[in-house]
Amino acid sequence: MSTRRLVVIGGDAAGGSAASQARKRQPDLEVVMFERGRATSYSACGIPYWISGTVDSEARLVARTPEQHRAAGIDVRMRTEVVGIDTDKGVVHWRDLDAGTEGTEPYDDLVYATGSVPMRPPVEGIDAEGVYGVQVLDDGVALRAELDSGRVGKVVVVGGGYIGLEIAEACRMRGLEVTVVDKSATPVGTFDPDVGRFIADGIRSEGVELVLCDGVAGIDVDRGGRARAVVTESGRELPADLVVLGLGVRPNVRLAKEAGIPLGTSGGVAVDQRMRTQVPGVWAAGDCVESVHRLSKQRVVVALGTHANKQGRVAGINVGGGYATFPGVIGTAITKICTVEAARTGLSEREAEDAGYSFVTAAVDSTTTAGYMPNASPIRVKMIAERRSGRLLGAQVVGEEGAAKRVDALAICIWNEMTVDEVLSLDLSYAPPFAPVWDPVLIAARKAFEAVEADTRS
């Protein structure tokens, strides 16, 4: 039997995990991994913390260097972009970005892990100098070099999602004047507005200006071709030495599309539970694929390192002859903006409506420890429960230190399709330094249960 060969396109979380797992399971598998950037297996989510100086070196964001991958037997081709896939012949075409050389590489199995690309609004000036996305580590390097140059005093962040706010905070920590522009009435639109307001208050209290209910109409550019202001749809001109795009990302599917690898309804590469695409021998994982949302039953694209790692692992195990599945997502996310911690899981009110659920909501304000402890921090837990059945559909947690990670408990309740009545009986941990005797999660469940009962009676 001749040696089988796996080709992996993309050397970050999903690609790196797939390569490692496949090789681990099948030590005689030849694995070639193409990465067009300068780093492998790094934490893109960590970029804001490196920009702020919280993390002292770019290298610390790298979980596994090309050398470490090579030591594990993976043939890593850095700065080499795959420019085409021929699924009939089972080869990929590549180009070495530094040497300018090109070539082809045959595969028996292919893992497509190309990640995502930042959204760029189609407005004038968007490609000007001084406008940055923060998508790959190389973007972070470029952005930080700008900030380190000392030429930047004013930053405008376009988009108030997770990354937008995290970058805004990072720039603020460096002493810069920062404005965030967002179309919604509250930032981080994946939260319900009542929770989003806490996030808005938190970032404002650190001196970041929020321009809400307003979008970007264009970027004003100076004679040298460099951005000098963001012009909003309402006509405001926001001076900027630097513009950061934080509008989110979309799956990087260009190559897949060209190669005839089918996409799903959400625009990501369509995969089954084992991360197989609809083309034999071709697998996909990470930000470029779509996943099943376990509550809405819809296909969704969720670009998050934790999913990318899991999906890459699943693809790698399956390529390596094992059996593993990725059972879908429920929309869990968490962020820390200045002193505010916020997290969500399941469906937001709008998402629940869109999915056709009828529901009640309940929110409680409590503390992270017994109320009498000196370090008690505020925590608000909001629950969305299906009418009549009382099934927990979504939850949001916002507060200060020690608040948000508690969302995991709620994520697991949702994953197991628990009703709020069941949730309120859970045997959760209690001691004064960790919770009031009625844990905030349990109080919220009580209140949600009362709302379900009141709704059923009415």
Added chain:
Amino acid sequence: MSTRRLVVIGGDAAGGSAASQARKRQPDLEVVMFERGRATSYSACGIPYWISGTVDSEARLVARTPEQHRAAGIDVRMRTEVVGIDTDKGVVHWRDLDAGTEGTEPYDDLVYATGSVPMRPPVEGIDAEGVYGVQVLDDGVALRAELDSGRVGKVVVVGGGYIGLEIAEACRMRGLEVTVVDKSATPVGTFDPDVGRFIADGIRSEGVELVLCDGVAGIDVDRGGRARAVVTESGRELPADLVVLGLGVRPNVRLAKEAGIPLGTSGGVAVDQRMRTQVPGVWAAGDCVESVHRLSKQRVVVALGTHANKQGRVAGINVGGGYATFPGVIGTAITKICTVEAARTGLSEREAEDAGYSFVTAAVDSTTTAGYMPNASPIRVKMIAERRSGRLLGAQVVGEEGAAKRVDALAICIWNEMTVDEVLSLDLSYAPPFAPVWDPVLIAARKAFEAVEADTRS
């Protein structure tokens, strides 16, 4: 229809909750609540923090004063002990401890919520002056008065369980010399020894002396009848100006026994899911009852405020004509000893053995945030998984700030009978300030899954 009357014995968590809930559901219900102490609805778990000075006043530990209960329509009889129950006649006999008067009170429903009593080893000198339990708020008041007197320099704590260690830390924070004596090789015997060692290291690092594998043979008493030293079974004499008993508690069932209210196999009052005893019209809740352990299927007594509150609520709702159940416990507990946080849920190794399970274990050392964040704290997650099925039977978490409360996620996995394979696919929250991209819970599940697979193959 004449007015119905509920009598509640005990005015702390369970009794107070039962009284409030019943009255809330049935506003014309007469509710009489007897409390032999000086406080109602207080946090016994908070006593160590008041003793240390972390909490500045005893009053802050009280969730609901007698006056607040009275304002809600409950006839509270303070410092009044119920000395007998006549279930045939439906009356209780009471004695006013201050006035010395006695009387009877008829009931239609009775809630027995007498709590627990501290274990006292039957050794010489155990009843001497200067030997304290820390069970009710009045004990805390007496203990703190001793410490405030300035006469105490050396404290010996007998028993290294949760309360024992918490009191030891509190005394140490007050600058006292503190020794803890415990029969086990590691303190807090409900943790596996490998986890218990972290707790031992934590408390030793604060200067508390631990005398392990040694029990108490007697208390040496001076001529004035006051404890002056603890003598251990190995013959050591530990000088003590004050002795604190932290040997745990047993259910306070004397009255129930005398009245013929059946106890269960564990020694607590036997109740069904609705908190009904086997005597019609008599309910029970809190530290004095036994609960079903959902994993071992055995009846157990777990004295914990969170259960007492829930059980009291359930009893009260049912007395008030509603329907509620208490579905059992899974042994979740949490503690903070100096800088060490530790928590457990489900079965420990020994408990799993006793319950007849065959299992594998896995433990991982990780961090509470992404490893590159400057505030990353150590966290160890240990899992116990059933052989072959891979069902999660127990978990223990130990670490520093931000570690232990994560046990709730594991408790909910166990509650829902998840396998470690299922756990490792969970959609838990990820961002660098909150977890590594592979959450410690997920890494532990991966490792436990690998252990289950390896065991199945072998």
